[in-house]
Amino acid sequence: MSKARAQRVCFYARCFLSPAPPCECFHEQIARARHWCAERGATLVDLVVEDLVGIEAFNRPRFNVMLSRTHRLPVPFDVLLVDTRRHFSRSTRRLTYSAECLRRQGIRLEAIADKIPANLA
Numbered sequence: 001m002s003k004a005r006a007q008r009v010c011f012y013a014r015c016f017l018s019p020a021p022p023c024e025c026f027h028e029q030i031a032r033a034r035h036w037c038a039e040r041g042a043t044l045v046d047l048v049v050e051d052l053v054g055i056e057a058f059n060r061p062r063f064n065v066m067l068s069r070t071h072r073l074p075v076p077f078d079v080l081l082v083d084t085r086r087h088f089s090r091s092t093r094r095l096t097y098s099a100e101c102l103r104r105q106g107i108r109l110e111a112i113a114d115k116i117p118a119n120l121a
Helices: 022-040 061-069 094-105
Strands: 007-013 043-051 079-082 106-111
Touching: 007 022, 007 061, 022 043, 022 079, 043 061, 094 106
Parallel strands: 007 043, 007 079, 079 106
Antiparallel strands: none
16 A cells, blocks of 8 residues: 655745734744644645735735746645635635636645635635
8 A cells, every 4th residue: 555645735924014023923824834734744845935024915026936836847735825815815806816726736725724715725
């Protein structure tokens, strides 16, 4: 019997200056991501940290690079994990479009603090 490969997870962390200093905010998100992976036997293979201090929320260069990497074969991860789905997108339209693009690549979108609707995951 062959052993199934652990799900490869990329975690996208994003934080603003308030209410907590960015460093604290990132550490908390990363700790939750590590816990989420451990509970599921998944492997955290990539960590993308976006500090949005001083840039507009829609201008997320690391986020955009991360998404562009999903178009390469083989895909670099199986699950794109965010702390809350708002960290992925506040726009339902963009969330729906991006989740569909990820799904076509075989990547599942998951959020730690809230559920991604079944039709988007």
